[in-house]
Amino acid sequence: ECELPNRNLYEFAGTLKINSAAFPIPLGADQILLRGSQLKNTAWIYGIVIYSGHDTKLMMNSSSVPLKRTNVEQVTNKQILFLLIILIVLCLFSTIAGEVWSYRNKDTHWYLGYNLDEDRETWRHIGFTFLTFFILFNNLIPISLQITVDLVKFIQAYFINW
Structure with a gap:
């Protein structure tokens, strides 16, 4: 379970429930990789896609480029x-x-x-x-x-x- 899509890049609240575990594992901003991130110096990881498309935090923070006129x-x-x-x-x-x-x-x-x-x-x-x-x-x-x-x-x- 996790929070609904929002614009805040530096906060995340969620829990990971595994059937064999007695308690859910809390997830925070340290356990999330945002769109476009590259993970280095790691042999392997487990990953879950939380949000995709326009619901990602980066897409919600992006805005159209303003028209620049001199x-x-x-x-x-x-x-x-x-x-x-x-x-x-x-x-x-x-x-x-x-x-x-x-x-x-x-x-x-x-x-x-x-x-x-x-x-x-x-x-x-x-x-x-x-x-x-x-x-x-x-x-x-x-x-x-x-x-x-x-x-x-x-x-x-x-x-x-x-």
């Missing part, structure tokens, strides 16, 4: 997010200004083909105008910056291992 990546991501917010605000402002101009000049600039009488056409036009400005201003966000940072890291790792 300070440069964190600052770069924050600034790219800030630039995205600026881009959206700029596109909204430009869309509103463009729609105001279209509304004021739809009679004098008839050749542009603005038919803003129906609500559905108006919202479609506003959406297309926003997308147009988004495409025009998309160079505000440096997409190649992340690729360049990764390329520099790769080259530095190559030279460090050289």
Whole structure:
């Protein structure tokens, strides 16, 4: 008999009951080998597997590796997010200004083909105008910056291992 699986590596409580023995033999942390241990300078042993798989003490203590990001990546991501917010605000402002101009000049600039009488056409036009400005201003966000940072890291790792 032994304790239920737990995370404590340095404690173990159990008893070994042998039919011919009058009393059970107590087992402690000195009589246990954890997963991955190597036993040396011993001719032979008796062993019993207590827990296996995900119930082992080492597996219960292991955790997933956290995602490591450098300070440069964190600052770069924050600034790219800030630039995205600026881009959206700029596109909204430009869309509103463009729609105001279209509304004021739809009679004098008839050749542009603005038919803003129906609500559905108006919202479609506003959406297309926003997308147009988004495409025009998309160079505000440096997409190649992340690729360049990764390329520099790769080259530095190559030279460090050289």
